[in-house]
Amino acid sequence: MPLQLRDYSWQQTPSTVFLSLPLRGVCARDADVFCTENYLKVNFPPYLFEAFLYAPIDDGSSKAKIGNDAIVFTLYKKEAVMWEALSMSADKETMQRIREKSILQAQERAKDATEAKATARREDQKYTLNVMMKIEEAERKKIEDLKENERRKVTKELEAWKECQRNAGGHKGAQGEEKGGREEKPFEERKQLKHQRLTGSWTSRHSAAKGRDLGSIFAVPLEKEQVPAPRSARSIAVSFTPRAFPTALRESQAAQEEEWLHKQAQARRAMNTYVPEFFDLKEEEKNPEWLKEKGNKLFATENFLAAIEAYSVALKLNDRIPELLLNRAACHLQLKNLHKAIEDSSRALELLTPPVADNAHARMKAHVRRGTAFCQLELYAEGLQDYEAALRIDPANTAVYSDAEKIRDVIKEQNC
Known part of the structure; x- marks a missing residue:
């Protein structure tokens, strides 16, 4: 049930009302403000404020300022x-x-605003279309003008050429008339002379053209094109590099690496799984990686309970990420929840299979944390087994080697 907010203060002038609502942690994103001319409502869970105003206000000009743990209204x-x-x-x-009337007014106002936006959008589209049509019409007219100018230019050139041809034809006709006025030769003689002229002109033209062709051929020596020799036929061998895994022993652990990569892909796909229990979470709070980083920051500030909560929510969203279990096991160790630390470490080791170099560091941490929990429960033999498993993974780790020696000494003292 919401808490009615009654601790508020207000002041007024003849034209303005100043209202201040103290709300701890209020922000503009989470506060829901609803205001009409006779009704004011503020919903900031778990707080609720309602005011049935004494007289109408101009809700269009009224303002609200949210921040500094308060909402200040200027009505x-x-x-x-x-x-x-x-x-x-x-x-x-x-x-x-009054509530129902205010809601109806707000709905009508929202409807009017939506219609106004739609009308404005249609007007903008209409204006844009008109502008585009004008631009296209101007371009089309420009192209038609260019075509018309070219047509006129060609027409003028054609008319000038025709005029030149007519003038040349008239000149030849006048020359013919002058020749016709001279003494005419017999028909056979004229025919023979015409044949000689035609054959002689063709022979001279052919010879001249042939001379030009010969001159053009032999004046410049032929240049052979530098054409490369044809390629010789042969086969090309193509070799493919083998699949490279992140481990140095990829040849002997190919199957294990494939299985581990398949599990990692399954874990990444599970990150987008819908969980109805967390439907009301923010978008970033539904990301297991974000929750893991949040838990790490809380662990660094020694807020172990909050870190456990962050890791637990992340595990509910995706229970295939072993780092979440390892980090929660570390928190349980700090809070002396030893059985829970053993349980989380064991679950992490189940996920960290098959054992490959890519998950070696995580497996070593799981063995060390489970071994530490066993030792704190005075189960030193079980703890030593985990420490020895960690040393098999990383034999050069001096800290783990030193702790294993201490556990061996404790076991020797108990057996004596």
Whole structure:
């Protein structure tokens, strides 16, 4: 049930009302403010504030400032009068009627705003279309003008050429008339002379053209094109490099590496699984990687309980990430929850299979943390087994070797 906020303060002038609502941790993203001319509502879970205003206000010009653990309203009155109280006294039916009326007004206003936006968008599209049509029409007219100018230019050139041809034809006709006025030769003689002229002109033209061709051929020596020799046929051998795994022993652990990479891919796909229990979480809070980083920061500040909570939520979203179990086991060790630390370390080791170089460091941490929990429960033999398993993974780790020697000494003292 929401908590009604009654600890507020307000002041007024003949034209303005100043209202201050103290809300710890309020922010603009989470606060829901609803205001009409007769009704004001603020919902910031778990707090709720309602005011049935004494007189109408101009809700379009009124303002709200959210921040510094408070919401400050500046409400402008429609009539310049002093109010006797911020909220009017009314029964439940009247208040319900005012609420419903305010909601209807807000819905109508939102509908009008949506229609106005749609109308403005249509007008913008219409204006854009008109501008594009004008641009296309101008381009089309420009192209047509260029075509028309070219047509006129070609027409003028053609007319000038025709005029030149007519002038040349008239000149030849005049020359023919002059020749016709001279003494005409017999028909056979004229025919023979015409044949000689035609054959002689063709022979001379052919010879000249042939001479030009011969001259053009032999004036410049032929240059052979430098054409490369044809390629010799042969086969090309193609070799493919083998699949490279992140481990140095990839040839002998190929199957194990494939299985580990398949498990990692399954874990990444599980990150997008829908969990109804966490439907109300923020978007970043539904990401196991984000929750893991959050838990790591809390662990660094020694807030182990909060870190456990972050890791637990992440595990509910995706229980295939072994790092979450290892980190939660470390938190349980700090809080002396030894059985839970053993359980989380064992679950992490189950996920860290098959054993490959890519998960070697995580397996070593799981063995060390489970061995530490066993030793704190005075189960030194079981703890020594985990420490020896960690040393088999990383034999050069001096810290783990030193702790294993201490456990051996304790076991020797107990057996004596």
